[in-house]
Amino acid sequence: MxxxxxxxxxxxxxxxxxxxxxxxxxxxxxxxxxxxxxxxxxxxxxxxxxxxxxxxxxxxxxxxxxxxxxxAVPIPPILIDCAEDGNECTPAAPGPGDGDGELHDVGEPDVEGAEDGGTPECAAGEECYVDPHGLTAAQVSEAEKTAAGQTVKTAVAAGMRVWVDTELSDDWKAGKLPEAARKIAAVAAQEGVVGVRFTRQIGVGQTFQNADEMDKFVTEATTELRKLLPGRKLAAHTVVPVFGCGAEEACKTAVSAKYPLLDPDRIGAWLAKGLIDQLALDSGHLAGTYATWKIDAATAQRNQWTQVKARAWDAYAHLAAEDAGFTAAGSPQLTAEQATKAITERVATPLQNDAAETVTLWSRWQNAQGQVSRMYGEKWAANATWDQLKKLNEVRPRLATVYDPAHPEVDAATDLKALSEVFGQVYVHTS
Structure with a gap:
């Protein structure tokens, strides 16, 4: 022994x-x-x-x-003897939530004008709702009735860990961040919601003119959301193409010039400052971006997660891999062997390498022309890809997907029940 x-x-x-x-x-x-x-x-x-x-x-x-x-014993604490000459101890003033500093009998109001052991009575005597963070009872109630609000409740009931997914960058550009943040916060205020993913593919499109403008958006959006949703987590999704280059200098030079806003030092600063609690890195670019330098998808993926670990990003935030490659127009036509190989390379590998802590797989999405891409069969018909994913029960808590209640496969209850067989977490999208 x-x-x-x-x-x-x-x-x-x-x-x-x-x-x-x-x-x-x-x-x-x-x-x-x-x-x-x-x-x-x-x-x-x-x-x-x-x-x-x-x-x-x-x-x-x-x-x-x-x-x-x-x-062995714990190191003794440092104590100050208030009776010792030269030591002056002043009782601390009551802070917020400490009451009036007086002892009250059980059931007696804590403060003057309160009833039922401390519930304040409104001036006109009516039942009132007070939220110091800027959300009213009406806003929260209305949000619960929306498609997104009802989907949140359904997902929680299905045993899934729920995030609210949205894009606030356009609202920020339009000067409407406070209103948009309150709308999202009202949905995310429901019981069972972990937090809000407030931006997707940040730094990839033409939303921001420069990196400073992007930094300002992240700072202001997270500040607004933390004020409205204290205790909830905040997440963002992006891509860092230079990571896939590994040590190939020519690749790093070319990719950095093509994606000037996606500087890993700048993104890492968001994590180090505590602005973001979860960062999802997209894997969609790994297959073809690096062909010029003869870097295949597997090598690019290894390079990416090696860089993440070398920078200790996981010390500041939760890291996730995100992949939409399992979906196909209509539904995927992979054989069981092909599906297993894809799962091994794009789900198991990031988890086994202790790189990503979770993997987010898109299970369904619809383009502007209305064409639907799925990872399962139409109306939940069985296929090899979905059947192989259902075997990943041991890592189900580490798997997440995105669900848009505006574009259901059947209906929210049916869809989320099926999704919960594979995924332990879901991002409920709301605009």
């Missing part, structure tokens, strides 16, 4: 070895030989505790039946 404890503790300590690059090849703390074949040269490994040191640490704590571990 002790050997097992030593082994487990030693392994745990050894796994902490990913650190700064070694300064020399003969560095005894270098663990580059532990990296898998094909790892880019700019990724290095260094032991914080070598296996020998980890064993010594484990032995120290476990020797003599864990004598040192049992004797």
């Amino acid at each position: 002790r050997l097992r404890k030593i082994f487990v503790l030693g392994v745990a300590l050894s796994l902490l070895g990913i650190a700064a690059p070694a300064s020399a090849q003969d560095d005894p703390r270098s663990c580059n030989d532990e990296l898998p074949a094909g790892t880019p040269s700019y990724v290095s490994c260094r032991w914080l505790a070598t296996p020998e040191e980890a064993l010594a640490i484990a032995n120290f704590w476990l020797q003599n039946d864990g004598e040192n571990l049992e004797a």
Whole structure:
């Protein structure tokens, strides 16, 4: 049993070895030989505790039946003795929500003019609703009655984790951000909603004239939403094409010039500042963008997630991969073997590499001409792709999809029940 404890503790300590690059090849703390074949040269490994040191640490704590571990105690807190000469202790004034600082009997109003143990009575005596964040009872009630509001309730009832999905950049450009944010917040205020994804493919189109304007939108949109929805998470979707280049300098130069707004340092700053809680990176460009430099989709994907991990973006926010490639006009015609291969490459790989924490797969979308693309059969007819996806039960909480209540396959109840068999999360789109 002790050997097992030593082994487990030693392994745990050894796994902490990913650190700064070694300064020399003969560095005894270098663990580059532990990296898998094909790892880019700019990724290095260094032991914080070598296996020998980890064993010594484990032995120290476990020797003599864990004598040192049992004797260890928390560091005592720093206390101030108010009775000691020279120390002056002033009672803190009551803060918001602390009441009036007086002791009250059970059932007695907390403040003058209150009833039922602290519920304020309106001036005219009527039942009133007070929300300090700018949403009225009427706004929330009306939002619950909309198609998006009812879809949220249906998705929650189906056991799915729910986000509200929208695009606020056009409203921001038109000077209508506060009104649009309140409308979305009223939908997202419902019980069971995790948060709001407020923009999609940011930096890709022609919405913003320059990067500073894009930064201003992200700052103002997140500030407005956090004021309206305290405690809810905020998400954004984009793409960082330069990541797929890996170490290919010619590729990085060309791609950066083509997509000047998609600078990884700028996007990383949004995460480091806490503006965004979840960032989804699109995978749609990985198949053909890098053909000039003979970088295939699998290599581009590996390059992308290696860059994400090297920048420690996951230390600041939740990272997601997003993929619309499983859909096809009408429905996909993949065989079971082809579907399994695609799932392995585009769903399992990002998760197994500990790169993306979730994968968002588009299950249905409709273009401007009305043509529908699906990952399942029409009216939920069975097909090989959907059948293979239904086998991913163990990772269902990590799989998400996008649902537009304005364009149902059958109806919200039928659709979300079927989607919940594959996906643990859903982004309910609302305009």
